[in-house]
Amino acid sequence: MSSVAPASGLRERNRVRRTRRVERASLELALEHGVDHVTVDMICEASDISPRTYFNYFGTKEGALLGLGNVPYAESDIEVFLSAGGHIVEDLLHLVAATFVASEPDRDVYLMRRRLFAREPELQGLQLARMAGKRHALTRVVEQRIAAERPDLPPAEVCDEAQLVVAVAAGAFPVAGRVWAEREDAAEHIEVVIADVIARVRRIVAS
């Protein structure tokens, strides 16, 4: 209920402003000193917030670095995925991409994050860890679609297949994101990039 809140009240606007300020501050500090030479107290001082409040917002020290990625998949996007008839991995990537785009309005912060992640791979690990929760949910959705598409498949196979689909998508998404971020020139539609990446995966696995 809060993820897509229209930021109407003063309260909401303050919250958003604060979040941005803290995220930006934490990223700047981490880029300058390295993640583990940054303390929560430093972040708080730089963004004028109390440590207690920091944890209320972000939960962990790295929370601000990763961003509040708690945005759940929109019902409507899930419906689209379930009733889409395209290549399943491709459709799934579109679902993920839509959610991603919806949750990340600040390109500036996004780029800093990218730079930081490139420098400190452990963060990417944390990112993955956070995704792990979502993967469960996602896998179920994929199972649903597979079961609907091929009703004669035994449930165990459906489960395996869904896991593999999610795994491939989860692996391909960062690559697609990277390619997309590099070709910032024309803001090429992510659909093209996704199709391209899938084609590559196909070639790799088929060879």
Added chain:
Amino acid sequence: MSSVAPASGLRERNRVRRTRRVERASLELALEHGVDHVTVDMICEASDISPRTYFNYFGTKEGALLGLGNVPYAESDIEVFLSAGGHIVEDLLHLVAATFVASEPDRDVYLMRRRLFAREPELQGLQLARMAGKRHALTRVVEQRIAAERPDLPPAEVCDEAQLVVAVAAGAFPVAGRVWAEREDAAEHIEVVIADVIARVRRIVAS
């Protein structure tokens, strides 16, 4: 130098025995009380070791739960991968599987770990996070092989391709592991399972 050490001396044998004792104790405690109701002190008391030594061994509280997965890829296995001429994802999975098998001699502990992971998905996330570090190393190895196989490919493409190969393998490995663990009846050789899983991935991506 220590990963494949033949446990010749008393020193080495002590180390192995201790490691096992601590891992087992931590898993038992976690299965009984839940991960976050277990403290390092509890683990230490149960396994008769000092907290300081615990951290020397495992580094983090969850270290003992995840197992000493710090085993680096053996040079020899890497060489095999680099000069192998098979399907690249398959060869890579064999490399990973070989390392995995080499580091996990205790089936008992392995099963407890499996049970715990099923109960607490967050741990799976940590597992992934830990892998993230290795992924870098692996990606480089894969790049090396791709570059050798197709010298005319531009470096950027090599990089992308390697990332995708690693991503697919990383996604497929847990599934292969699961299938393999379930078919414990005949201890079927993991090679068969791997080939099977890859075939599935191929079908998924190709459809």
Added chain:
DNA sequence: TGCATTGTTGCAGTCTCTGCAACTTTGCCG
């Protein structure tokens, strides 16, 4: 046996994170 290497431990201290109880701000309605 004696010495060098390696490993274990306790200690002091820093940092992350939590529950709780004030306190402050915002939203709202008469």
Added chain:
DNA sequence: CGGCAAAGTTGCAGAGACTGCAACAATGCA
């Protein structure tokens, strides 16, 4: 406007994870 309820922020005390250091113990080796 005034005042009340809801929501949010903060400080504090404390548990627990983790580290560097220096003493101490065990092991390997000549």
